[in-house]
Amino acid sequence: MADSAKLTRWGRVETAGMRKDAEFVAVSRVLGSSVDTTFNAIDLGTRVLYTAGRYALSAEGSFRSFTGTARLPTSIGSPRLWI
Secondary structure (H helix, E strand, O other), rough: OOOOOOEEEEEEEEEEEEEEOOOEEEEEEEEOOOOOHHHHHEEEEEEEEEEEEEEOEEEEEEEEEEEOOOOOOOOOOOOOOOO
């Protein structure tokens, strides 16, 4: 069975972070297909996390852009509050 295996989807993720008074994280991701390039995509996102004692406030957002002919709705992250 392993002889018939074929890699059809691939991806690359890069993450960078910085911490000062708040924590900032940036993410970029590339998704591709060796079979159908219609849905090849690039994702960009960020997250901010602020903590004060036992409370934390987190907000994140992301954007997806298709490099092929696909036209799916892009997603924007929603703010979150964790207590």
